[in-house]
Amino acid sequence: DAMVIQNPRYQVTxxxxxxxxxxxxxxxxNVMYWYQQKSSQAPKLLFHYYDxxxxxxxxxxxxxxxxxxxxxxxxxxxxxxxLGDAAMYLCATSRGRQGAIGEQYFGPGTRLTVT
Amino acid sequence: SQQGEEDPQxxxxxxGENATMNCSYKTSINNLQWYRQNSGRGLVHLILIRSNxxxxxxxxxxxxxDTSKKSSSLLITASRAADTASYFCATEIQGAQKLVFGQGTxxxxxx
Numbered sequence: 001d002a003m004v005i006q007n008p009r010y011q012v013t014x015x016x017x018x019x020x021x022x023x024x025x026x027x028x029x030n031v032m033y034w035y036q037q038k039s040s041q042a043p044k045l046l047f048h049y050y051d052x053x054x055x056x057x058x059x060x061x062x063x064x065x066x067x068x069x070x071x072x073x074x075x076x077x078x079x080x081x082x083l084g085d086a087a088m089y090l091c092a093t094s095r096g097r098q099g100a101i102g103e104q105y106f107g108p109g110t111r112l113t114v115t
Numbered sequence: 116s117q118q119g120e121e122d123p124q125x126x127x128x129x130x131g132e133n134a135t136m137n138c139s140y141k142t143s144i145n146n147l148q149w150y151r152q153n154s155g156r157g158l159v160h161l162i163l164i165r166s167n168x169x170x171x172x173x174x175x176x177x178x179x180x181d182t183s184k185k186s187s188s189l190l191i192t193a194s195r196a197a198d199t200a201s202y203f204c205a206t207e208i209q210g211a212q213k214l215v216f217g218q219g220t221x222x223x224x225x226x
Binding site: 004006031033040041042043045048050055088090092096099100101102103104105106107108109111 | 145146148150155156157158159160163203205207210212213214215216217218219221
């Protein structure tokens with residue numbers, strides 16, 4: 001089945017130790033998103049790729065970066081995780097056409113713990 | 116400021132009753148979408164209603180959109196215990212290529 005896969009599902013890292021979360025998709029969608037979601041809050045968009053174009057949200061900290069080496073894969077790099085970065089990280093995809101995006105398909109998320 | 120605001124923040128009803136959640140937004144949209152999220156999981160798309168549509172149905176779900184009031188409602192009829200989840204509205208803002216999510220409604224169905 002076509003899907004969005006996130007690895008790992010649970011990640012524990014130490015304060016200040018770089019960590020990379022990965023996302024892959026078999027939907028062949030051209031748009032990929034990374035969201036941060038803290039407990040009982042709405043998902044907060046960090047950035048997205050529309051094809052190869054990278055779009056960073058204005059309030060996304062510099063500590064967060066992303067790479068999209070090909071259509072199927074997207075990575076979230078946290079350079080120096082702080083305790084405040086502990087959250088669920090959600091990857092999503094959509095089919096973008098003529099600037100519109102339609103519905104999004106989400107992966108199961110990676111829960112990041114910072115010790 | 117928040118694009119999407121949902122009401123109520125939490126709703127608890129008995130199984131078999133109907134559940135209604137409301138969403139308001141501020142700017143012009145291409146469409147409005149509703150998602151469900153079970154605890155600790157990713158979001159699942161439920162329904163999309165375009166800005167030129169007023170009502171849409173999918174199984175036990177009914178969504179309305181009033182663009183003059185910038186509001187939408189999600190009705191779940193004949194609720195089941197499995198409907199227990201958080202429900203989020205999300206708006207696709209014109210020209211933005213992204214969704215903006217509301218704060219969500221936490222729905223609890225009591226058996």
